[in-house]
Amino acid sequence: MEDHSLNLVLLEQMLEWLGLEADVAEDGERAVEMACGGVYRLVLMDIQLPGMDGVEAARQIRGRAGIIQPVIVAMTASAYLEERRRCLEAGMEDVLIKPFKLVDIKRVIDAYLEPD
Template identity: 40%
Template sequence: MHTILLVEDNEMNSNMLSRRLQRRGYEIIVAEDGQQGVDLAISRQPELILMDLSLPVLDGLEATRRIKSDPATLHIPIIALTAHAMASDQTRALEAGCDDFDTKPIELERLIGKIEQAMGQRA
């Protein structure tokens, strides 16, 4: 079973996306803030991270920078998730180290395609 770390502070979004991904056969680990996301990335070594960009404690950009600067976690693909759909938001996410970018509300089939592509590139 493939493990995904979902870093999302909105409980409703987190529950909805977790359930939908679990039905697709993924094991989901949830972090509620950016620091918890960094800590779980290090301790659990998920195969992929879905990173909300607007998070408490550490925002998603800084959490991504920390994950990608650590040799133990830099290999983990990160897909940024945000309600902000401006091109500058995508550029900032990619510059921080995200491997891909998707917008909210989540279109599940599009996101699954990005997850499969990112995990395939890692294999």
């Protein structure tokens, strides 16, 4: 889930290079629906989503009982410690600071996803 179309295209390409597919939510509400209704192991959550922001979306996902909880990694342009703290307090496991590189995405994949 990403707030800017060019960043989204680049992120999708990076994931494809790593052999992964992405499903995209157009806003925070849809991100919650998808994460709670699907079987996602990893959610890359942009903080600046339209409507419900990524932090609130993460809180709502974490608040849903009975679902398999995915790893949620924030994506933000803010390198401020307060932003990172806000994301972690909402239940996200990690934060990627934009602009990120393929090696950054690979680090997240390697850290949080078990090989199939």
